């Protein structure tokens with residue numbers, strides 16, 4: 001029988017619950033072996049909810065558990081680098097939530113450490129693994145909408161004021177750019193590439209110094225452009241589109257779309273649907289497991305170079321707008 005990957009979950013927050021729920025709905029080819037929280041009580045409650053046998057009251061205990069193959073890290077952005085380092089130093093394979101770190105330099109250092117320690121590492125950028133994107137790539141390659149000229153993506157949500165405080169907290173590397181702007185940049189990069197020639201941006205900074213709205217325009221050496229907007233406390237329908245000389249492809253919910261709409265000029269529009277097995281989370285989880293089982297330390301779909309490139313774009317945008325987190329040196 002094939003070896004099951006034994007997962008550990010680091011944190012008990014919102015997306016950690018989604019991860020556990022998703023794994024519970026997938027087939028039996030993996031185990032949820034342990035969960036860790038900064039407080040033992042939260043870890044125990046989480047473990048009880050999902051039938052996880054081990055609950056740790058510190059992240060260190062999870063990292064040191066020799067019976068864990070991979071750790072899913074779902075802490076705030078500011079903590080990712082520290083938590084990944086902890087797991088990698090203990091020889092753990094890692095799947096870490098987006099944005100991978102707070103900047104490109106940190107990201108590159110973490111990838112280097114993982115390389116030295118021969119462990120698998122990947123940013124949990126689930127968008128890259130959503131099946132309908134393989135159809136979209138094929139349609140674009142076939143020239144159904146001609147040559148790509150430009151692209152758009154927007155995503156903005158409204159949450160309770162209490163949750164917004166956490167989402168925007170500069171001490172946790174909050175703000176729309178790092179929280180969800182990363183999706184818009186990742187979408188642009190998937191179709192136009194990871195090296196825009198120029199980035200023009202404007203961040204609407206709030207009273208705590210993070211961005212409530214990010215507006216970005218990427219310009220590529222090909223002449224192609226991407227217009228991207230992300231917002232917290234302003235609802236923008238989650239929507240992306242790639243435009244070409246012969247039509248367009250619209251991607252509602254572009255961060256994890258189960259379908260796309262193709263509008264070739266002069267022809268009937270049509271829909272391509274790829275319903276999820278569970279909720280879209282399952283594909284990146286399977287990718288991590290396949291890589292680990294096959295002895296790979298990085299994914300060929302979501303590569304370290306791509307993660308570092310997108311982090312670099314966010315560095316540029318922050319620099320252009322003077323958005324510095326309190327834990328960063330200003331000099």
Ligand SMILES: NC(=O)c1ccc[n+]([C@@H]2O[C@H](COP(=O)([O-])OP(=O)(O)OC[C@H]3O[C@@H](n4cnc5c(N)ncnc54)[C@H](OP(=O)(O)O)[C@@H]3O)[C@@H](O)[C@H]2O)c1
Pocket residue numbers: 011012013014015016036037038039042043074075076077079097098099124126166172179
């Ligand atoms: N892929 C997606 O669709 C998706 C969706 C939402 C979020 N995310 C990403 O997942 C990560 C977590 O987001 P979330 O919405 O799940 O956050 P959340 O609900 O606030 O949970 C974060 C958890 O991190 C732990 N933590 C460690 N240090 C902390 C600190 N200093 N302050 C607050 N919490 C701390 C806490 O768990 P313990 O108390 O148990 O230690 C907390 O419950 C972020 O990187 C976010 O961007 C991804």
